Amino acid sequence: MNKNFKYRLITSLLCFIIFTCSLGAFTTVSSGRVYAEKDKKEMNNEKAREQAPSIESLSGIVMNIDTGTIIYEKDAYKKHYPASITKVMTALIAIEKGDMNSTVTLSDAAVDNTPRDSSNIALSYGEKLTLKNALYGMLLSSANEAAYAIAEHIGGSLPAFCDMMNSKAAELGCKNTHFVNASGLHDKDHYTCAYDMALIGCAAYKLTDFRAISSTLTYTIPPTNLNTERVLWHGDDMLFSSSEYYNQYVTCGKTGYTDEANGTLITFAEKDGQRLVCVVMDVVPSSKTFTDTTKLLDFCFNNYHYIKPLEHFSFSKLENDSSVLQNYYSSLPHQLPNLSTDTDYSLYVRTYINTDNIDRNIVLFSAADSEIVGRIELSFEGEKLGEVDIINNDFISPVPSELTTEDTSSSKGGFKFHFYYVIIFVIIVVLVLIFVEIHMIQKRERQRKRIHSYPYKKASGTNKKKNAEGTASQDEQTHKKKTHSKSTHANKTHSKTGTSGERIDHLAANSSHVNKTHSKSAATGERIDHLAANSSHVNKTHSKSSTASERIDHLAAIHTHGDSIYGDHKKKKTHSDHAQNDHTKVKRSKTAAINHSETAPAGEQNEAKESAPKNVLGSIYSDFDNF
Structure with missing residues (x-):
């Protein structure tokens, strides 16, 4: 077992060593791959951040047509002469304002003002062609007489069309542009800059007719009223695959050249959804406009792209x-x-x-x-x-703050001062002042009318109530006036009577008539009673007297008695309304006597003036004195 244990131990150690070595080798390989990928990304990143190329043109710009983003620019705002790329603006206005099938007629000015050595398609005086064909001649062959004729056709005259060009430039946001012709022939006051031409190009490229015409490589103008058909070829070498300057992404463009402007070029290109406009200006030779444009387009297409940074945002x-x-x-x-x-x-x-x-x-x-x-x-x-x-997306428009404040203040019973309250108060004060002034004027007018109606000054002490009998009717006053006039006339007549008896008889008759008249007036009061008594006494005395001396004695007594009665009566009636009425009557009687005397002979007038009575009794006394 010990031997077997040793073998097992050795086998386990060998397996562990082999596993450990294998794991280390795998880790090393993996780490190497990670670093290699990192180095590759850094290399790509450095390549991606490469700088834009240098160009020989003095001014240039590349702009995204759809977004307006400036991708590249070199002195893009510096003023330069545009030469024939001016015709892009001419085409822009003509397509927007004109009818493509309308007829353009070549005027003498269009032909005469086009130099023979400049670009043209040999249009003649009075030659007619459609606006569409004229645009083909202008954009493909850069025909200057066609540009002049288009300007006159659209604007009515060249200056008017140039005004339209400058207005459009301002509308597009151009910063350093001024046009004085439609073709781009040199003029010191005809200039623009690369940035402005890029804006004009973006606007023109969005027009379908412009893209269709300017991207055509060759076009044939059909026969006109004066010439046969004309075959046109595009002047931009970047469009032809056989050219050394060919660029497959270029869709259209317009070239330009004058001795003062040097080479100019505006180019439109598309790739992978990117639509760019490139403008280069002021370069010699003009062929370098193609090479500079190619450099800029390749750089922009290879180093720029579209991204949607919020495509997966939530x-x-x-x-x-x-x-x-x-x-x-x-x-x-x-x-x-x-x-x-x-x-x-x-x-x-x-x-x-x-x-x-x-x-x-x-x-x-x-x-x-x-x-x-x-x-x-x-x-x-x-x-x-x-x-x-x-x-x-759940937004609800709130109630305006002013209305909310007013509603809140009104609900609380508060008062919020406004300036228009002062205006209303001033208006009310002015109206009140006007009303008061009108009232005062009316009051003064009424007082003035009362003064005109009552010209005689009333006697003092007229606060008593007027006697109803004192305000006699106009007819009674008129009758009294006539009676008084007759009495005066009678006095004058008695003054001329030959015998004293006849004068006395006539005087007695007048006295009786006066007494009868005075007896009819209810306002004379006690005065009439005394006069009646005197009149009766006169009549009785007259009837008893047989001689003139007796009559004179009787009349003298009456005269004395009448004066005493009249004096007493005057004292009693000083403050009464009858004194005023008697005064008015006397005045009117005197006026009537004077009027009567004016119609009599001169001698009678003098007698009338001297004998004009002061009142009714005065007329009797005057006759008595004359007698």
Whole structure:
């Protein structure tokens, strides 16, 4: 057993040694393979980060047509003369504004202003062709007279078309461009830059007609009204497989050259979904525009690609994995809202950048006042490449804060001051002032009317109530006026009477008539009673007197008695309304007497003025004095 035990022990040791050696060898081989793969990745990474090639053109740029990303640029914003690549802008406006089947007619200016030694297809005066055929002649054979005719056809005149070109350049965002013609013939005021031409090229390449025409290698213009058919060939050598400058990824382009501009070229190319525009300017000889373009296109196609950094991104996965979201929503009593983002978002980046090594930084806003609640920032090695919005699909638009504040303050019974309250208060004050002013004006107007209605100043002490009998009707006043006029006329008549007896008889008759008139007025009071008594006494005395001397004595007694009565009566009626009425009557009687005297002869007028009575009794006394 001891011998067998030894054999077993030796066999076990040998097996252990063999197993250990085998494991070490496998580990060594595996480690070598890992390091080899790492070295290979580093080599590829270094190759992927190779620098862009140098070009001989003084200015150049490569831009992604779909994203506008600048992949390469060399003095791209420096001003240069474009030469015939100007025709890309001419074609852009013509295709957008014109009808491809419309007829273009060559004007004398189009032919005369095209130098004989410049590019042309020998179009003649008055020759007609469609806009489509004119564009083929301009883009393939770079015909300058065709560009001039297109400009006149679209803009009405060359200057007007140039204005359209400059407006379009500004619309596209060009920074250093100014056009004065449609062909690119040299002019010191006709210039652009590589960046601006790339923008113009991107806009033109998106037009189907432009791509179709400018990518055609050969085209035949059918016979026109003046010439036979014309066969055209494209002037870009990069399109022909037989050319040494051929590039299989180039789809179309436009060449340019003048002594001042040197060689210029704009090229469009596509590969693996990438669509690029390349512009090179100011290089001699012009053939180097092809070589510079090839270098730039190869570099961009080999070192850039599209990636979708959020293609497999999910917020539901981040809800459990992301500490950022966990911290943000830990204090909220609900689950993560229904968030989403654009998972088809793509970046055009260098080939050494991929979805695995790109950094994603989620930024959530502290206050969400719209459906956009945050953004995802994409970067590589600290360089920001782009960002995408985070959308809350459960977002409900809140009530405006102003309305909420007003509703809250009103519900609490509070008052919130607004500036328009001051405006309302000022308006109310102005309206009140206007109302008061109108009222004052109306009041003054009423007072003015009262003054016009009552021109005579009332006697003092008129606070007593007017006697109803004192306000006699207009008819009674008129009658009294006429009676007083007759009395005055009677006095004048008696002054001319030849005999004293006749004058006395006439005076007695007038006195009786006056007494009768005064007896009809109820407002005369005691005065009328005394006058009636006097009148009766006069009549009786007149009937008893037989001689003139007796009559005179009687009249003198009456005169004395009347004065005493009149004086007593005047004292009693100083503060009564009858004094005012008597005064008015006397005034009117005097006026009537004066009017009557104006119609009489001059002698009678003087007598009338001297004998105008002051009242009814005064007329009687005047006649007595004249007698």
